[in-house]
Amino acid sequence: MADGVCSEFTVFTKIKPGHADALRKDLAELTSGSSAEGGRAALKEIGTLHDARHVIFDDDTRHMFASVFDGSWDTYIDDFARTAVGARFEKVFSHTEGFPGIADPHVKDWFIAHQAPAGVFVSSYPDLTVQQIWKNQRVNEAFQAVLDTPEFRAALDDPANAALLATPAFQKLLDEAAG
Structure with missing residues (x-):
């Protein structure tokens, strides 16, 4: 299955x-x-x-x-x-x-x-291949490393970035990173 x-x-x-x-x-x-x-x-x-x-x-x-x-x-x-x-x-x-x-x-x-095929088979991540999962893990590790830098913290406080920071997409990104 x-x-x-x-x-x-x-x-x-x-x-x-x-x-x-x-x-x-x-x-x-x-x-x-x-x-x-x-x-x-x-x-x-x-x-x-x-x-x-x-x-x-x-x-x-x-x-x-x-x-x-x-x-x-x-x-x-x-x-x-x-x-x-x-x-x-x-x-x-x-x-x-x-x-x-x-x-x-x-x-x-x-x-x-x-072989005995399963009567029911469900995956928690049916649309993700192993390769995609590994890539997502590498991207997440890199992103988490960026979040921990003083330069990123300074960019969050920079008024020139206020429009980007206010977007729903950026807020979702920060929420996902925190959660």
Whole structure:
């Protein structure tokens, strides 16, 4: 399902017998130290993933991977396979039954066979891509830095800027910055 530019992807798999602890260990390793940094770098390179999560459930017999991303599903999977995330997928899904490997030409078919589309999917920001959110964050940080300068404070007090300061758009900008 999609909501605006955001799409959801959820996969349910069976964990190979006796692999739950190894899967749990591999998931923990992926989120610690240099592995976590490498994962973040790959996700930044891809630039379309909003969030992702792995869950082990049903008495350690099943695994769920769920994510929210921008763009087409095919591009999403292709992007993951061509980056360090592919090796991460390989490591995690190797603990699940029937996973053919991330480089296998039938891997998309395997994911589709294990996918369970959401009955409802809602995004809090359906019209914002990851790239737009990152840009908005950078612009906000830069704007907040400007607000903190003595030069900006002096400009607010300068009578020559009174007309600009009185506009509803400028007042809204200041209100948003304060809030």
